[in-house]
Amino acid sequence: MSSFLQDMINFLPALMKGIQLTLIVTVGSIIFSTVLGLVWAIMRLSSNRVLSLTSATIVNILRAIPILVQLFYIYFVMPELGLALTALQAAIIGLGIAYSSYQAEDFRAGIEAVDHGQTEAAQSIGMSRGLMMRRVILPQAIKIILPSYGNTMIMMLKDSSLASTITVAELSLQGKLIASSTFKNTAVFTAVALLYLVMCLPLMGLSRWLEKRMGRRR
């Protein structure tokens, strides 16, 4: 047992390098998917039919294709079209695009859940659509979106391991490399699993804290 623990501790420095990449991929793709998801959602809710239909089509296509396939597409196919990305860039952009579709649906539902009277009040004082979104609708929609957003952040942290398939040596790939050179599968993968758990806990705490903090206002 103590040698098992000792092994886990010995592997930590190597695993830490993986954690660093995991965090970069996770944070990068969360930010990218949030911005892109918001663009899809606002396009979808536009009164302009072309914008709305374009957004609906893109979101549905993205939701229908496995994330893994999207990653392969960006990393392996894009260079043939003249757009070469590093593995890390491809991972962030690929996960970001894939998850933007789920984010978009959550954002749209949240925005639509805001009382229509708020829209009318904003319009009645002469607000433009953009100003209304920024000052009236989105601040209220955020509160509705937050629980599912917290969930999405956790899924994205875990799915950052998909980046291993396009050679990003994040935590899971780092673990696999150590395991295959030391044959200490149990110690390595237990350590990897625990490290994911440890990274998830603050995210869970953060989303609960945000929900509480926003909830107090109403």
Add this chain to the structure above:
Amino acid sequence: MAMIEFQDVHKSFGALEVLKGIDATVGKGEVVCIIGPSGSGKSTMLRCVNGLEDYQKGRVLVEGQVVDRNKKSIREVRMEVAMVFQRFNLFPHRTVLENVIEGPVYVKGENRASAIERGRALLERVGLAAKADNHPQQLSGGQQQRVAIARALAMQPRAILFDEPTSALDPELVGEVLTVMRDLAKEGMTMLIVTHEIAFAREVADRVLFIDGGVIVEQGPPSEVLVRPRHPRTQDFLHRVLHPID
């Protein structure tokens, strides 16, 4: 020139025609009350003035300018003509004072300090200076509606539309809102009011429109329409409103 003018306004929701040729004017400084049974088109008529609803035929004019909700000019109309809603529609994520200064600061680009000063004065005027830093949900319905009136006034409008401003209130809170509205009327504010408060209309209105089935059945000074209505539908409606359990 009339402040607000309806010229043969028609409006349908799908196959249902709710306004069937409305002609009416509201002069500068005039207080006009719209009464009528529910579903008669009174709120729809009001909402055509600031483009919350569109209309299919005829014209609505505000100070001679055609109201078209699909044109950019609609925002100018909305800055000129404020609105008070049945369900208040205050911004729940902002304080009372922030609600009042939202329009002046973010829509009109007024200097924040001067907007706050004016906002506090307006809250004082509706008797809610002490509630400036509360959130709307901490206030009673009557207080919320008075904040909504202050928010409308903060836009320094040329006219205010009231859409059943006391219908969502507990009976004991109606008076405080009507008091504020009565003061506004005395100060010469142009007001178009959809209401079920017949006594209030009789006291404050310069003119009353009775609307039923999408047409104006009868209009004139309250001493005629509300006291000696000529049309049987007006008589019947007033009887039912004033003597509900007969």
